[in-house]
Each structure stands twice: as structure tokens, then as C-alpha cells.
Amino acid sequence: RKEVEQDPGPFNVPEGATVAFNCTYSNSASQSFFWYRQDCRKEPKLLMSVYSSGNEDGRFTAQLNRASQYISLLIRDSKLSDSATYLCVVNRGGGNKLTFGTGTQLKVEL
Amino acid sequence: NAGVTQTPKFQVLKTGQSMTLQCAQDMNHEYMSWYRQDPGMGLRLIHYSVGAGITDQGEVPNGYNVSRSTTEDFPLRLLSAAPSQTSVYFCASSGSGETQYFGPGTRLLVL
Numbered sequence: 449r450k451e452v453e454q455d456p457g458p459f460n461v462p463e464g465a466t467v468a469f470n471c472t473y474s475n476s477a478s479q480s481f482f483w484y485r486q487d488c489r490k491e492p493k494l495l496m497s498v499y500s501s502g503n504e505d506g507r508f509t510a511q512l513n514r515a516s517q518y519i520s521l522l523i524r525d526s527k528l529s530d531s532a533t534y535l536c537v538v539n540r541g542g543g544n545k546l547t548f549g550t551g552t553q554l555k556v557e558l
Numbered sequence: 559n560a561g562v563t564q565t566p567k568f569q570v571l572k573t574g575q576s577m578t579l580q581c582a583q584d585m586n587h588e589y590m591s592w593y594r595q596d597p598g599m600g601l602r603l604i605h606y607s608v609g610a611g612i613t614d615q616g617e618v619p620n621g622y623n624v625s626r627s628t629t630e631d632f633p634l635r636l637l638s639a640a641p642s643q644t645s646v647y648f649c650a651s652s653g654s655g656e657t658q659y660f661g662p663g664t665r666l667l668v669l
Contacts, residue, residue, distance in 0.1 A: 452600075480656055491648055491660035492601070535600070544589045544652050545616070550600040 449474055452549040454536050460555045465526050469552045471519045471536030480539035481512055483521050485532045486551065492535055495521075526556045560584055564649050564661035571639040571668045579634040579664050581649030587659075589652045590632040591616070592624065594645040595663075601648065607632055639668045 454471045461467045473481075481498035496503065498510040498519050509522040519536055536549035565580045583590065591606035603616030607626040621643060623635040632651075636643060646665050650658040 456598075482656070491662050493660070494657050497656075539656055544591070544656055544658065545603060545606065546656075546658060548593075548601040550598060 450549075451475060451547050452536055452538050454549040454552045456550060456552060458553040458555050460557060461526055463526060463528060463556055463558055465556075466522065466524045467526055467554060468523075469521045469534055469536075469554075471521075471549055471552075473517050473519070473536075473538045473547075475538070475540050476514075476517060477540060478517075478538045479541040481510075481519050482537040482539075482546075483508075483510060483519075484535040484537055484548075486535055487532050492548075495534070523554075526554075528556050528558070530554060531556045562649055562651055562659050562661035564647075564664050566664060567662065568665045569667070571636075571666065573640060573668060575639050577636050577639065579636070579647055579649075579666075581632045581634065581661060582630050583632075583649075583651040583659070583661075584630065585651060585653060585659070586629060587651035587653045588629065589658075590626065591650050591658070592622070592632070592634045593648045593650065594618065594643075595648060596645050604634065604647075636666075639666075641668045644668045 483495040484492040485495045486492040498512045502511045507524045511520045533551040535551045562583045588609045592604040593601040605624040607613045649661040652658045
């Protein structure tokens, strides 16, 4: 079993739609959680950290469920510019050694 | 402030050749790391460094060497290239927080 698992997609949604991605992690000792965004043939960039209480950044909402070991990302009012691959990332602790999921591809269409 | 830079952007090697992928950062970050990204595999950690003079192995270190003589630079050496090392290589750095800043990547093809 992969340490961090994501549905690869692609998720094809119309502009303005709400879309949600889930991610599960296997190590219950994991301490920090993140969503990174990666555009085609570009480097990953931090989208947002994920906090236990849930957090929101504009149209993006991240949730963490430690009991079930999953992380979610909700994107409201999707824009064409949201088209990218979204990487679920977990830090097991003991430094900055991150474990990346394989990513979920989002395509927002007119 | 250039952030994290990597050279070259593209490289084609023959099996058995050696080369060094360069990585530099100008943010005075202590932590630097190298990842490779392959289809369906996600990013996998090759080597990392928590400061000048200190390096350690990640998940997939075989066939690669690193050194960290300065805070700014963290080169990755391929000792004897193999087709299995065809990949996209990303260097990243982070400071006191956990956010990792990635370079633009090096696309390597080993024939």
C-alpha cells in the first residue's frame, strides 16, 4: 500500500463547479499535511497547509480527519486557471522529509 | 532573489556516462533535497541535507551521490547513468518552516 494515496483522475469539471479531492495516508504518526499544486511540466508549489481544525483560503478549503487518516481539498467556483495536478503531501515528522501522493489531475472546462 | 535554480534544464546521456545536476538557492535555507518524479510514482526523495557538510539518504538513493560544501549549493551526481534514471529531477529547499520551494526541474533522458 502506498503511504499517500490519491485518485489520479482526471476530474473534468465545468467552470464554476465545486470539486473535491480526497487523499488517504497510512502512517498514523504523520504530523503535518499539505496540498501542493503542479502545473504541466512545472515544479510543485505549495497551495496550502492543512490544519486539524480545517482551514480556508479564498475558494479553497482543506480538511483533515486524523481518525480516518484522510485529507480533503474543496475548490469552489472553479476557474480555468485551476486546471493542474494537486499533490497531497504528508510529513511524517523528524525533519522536512515529505511524502508525496501521485497527484489528482483537474481539468476545468468552459 | 532567484529562489531555487537548477541546471541544466534538459540533458541526454548515454548509458554509463556520468554527470552532475546543479542546484543552488539564495534564500539561506538550511534544508535542501533532491527528488525524482516518474509517471504514476509521485515525487520520491533521493538525498537530502540539513545543512552544510551534512547529507543523508532518502527513499531512492542508489546510483546517486550528493555533497553540501556550502549552504547555497547541493549538486546531485549520477555516477554511471542507467536508463532507469530517466526522469524529471527536482531540487527543493526549505527554511525554518516546512514549506519546500522547488526549482524548475531537470529533464534527463538516458539512452
